[in-house]
Amino acid sequence: MTARLKRTRLVEAAKSLIHHRGYYATTLADIAHAAKVPPGNVYYYFKTKADIAVATITDYRDWFGRTLDELNGLPHPRQRLNGFLDIPASQLKQYTTNGCPIGSLCQELAKSEDRLLRQLATILADQIAWVTRQFELLHRPQPESAAIDFIARLQGAILLAQALGDKRILAEAVERLRREVMQ
Numbered sequence: 001m002t003a004r005l006k007r008t009r010l011v012e013a014a015k016s017l018i019h020h021r022g023y024y025a026t027t028l029a030d031i032a033h034a035a036k037v038p039p040g041n042v043y044y045y046f047k048t049k050a051d052i053a054v055a056t057i058t059d060y061r062d063w064f065g066r067t068l069d070e071l072n073g074l075p076h077p078r079q080r081l082n083g084f085l086d087i088p089a090s091q092l093k094q095y096t097t098n099g100c101p102i103g104s105l106c107q108e109l110a111k112s113e114d115r116l117l118r119q120l121a122t123i124l125a126d127q128i129a130w131v132t133r134q135f136e137l138l139h140r141p142q143p144e145s146a147a148i149d150f151i152a153r154l155q156g157a158i159l160l161a162q163a164l165g166d167k168r169i170l171a172e173a174v175e176r177l178r179r180e181v182m183q
Helices: 003-021 030-034 039-045 050-071 077-089 091-097 103-111 114-137 143-164 168-181
Strands: none
Touching: 003 030, 003 039, 003 050, 003 077, 003 103, 050 077, 050 103, 050 114, 077 091, 077 114, 077 143, 077 168, 091 103, 091 143, 091 168, 103 114, 103 143, 114 143, 143 168
């Protein structure tokens, strides 16, 4: 197995475990086991648990950037916003069971990992900025406030769906947001 593949497997395992168990409940040994990499090898790539958290955050940021690039290829802001809503809509079961990987990690890190939280929060800030731009193109009044409300409602619906174990909460919130996008 190449060094690059080992590192990729470690980051993917970390993302999955942190999303399912949480940052604090996940150990470097758990990550090594899930990645099928000898535990000692983890330290070759990541000196600390925070280092692997930074790698997962970077991976989420890169994924989100690629996703926005794809959505920006759609011809109309309404189509782009609906494409954005397709993300949680296509992951109802996962989001209801484990929450949003970015939102859940933000909640956990907000309690004590300020440096990591600031890095992770840039993804939410990027989402708000992107949604703001779409609302500007739609000539919505107060586009930034509308974008913050849009993201907050989506994240809140994910949290409620997870807490109550009811995917309908998220599905209905996504549909309400879709209707508002079409107005």
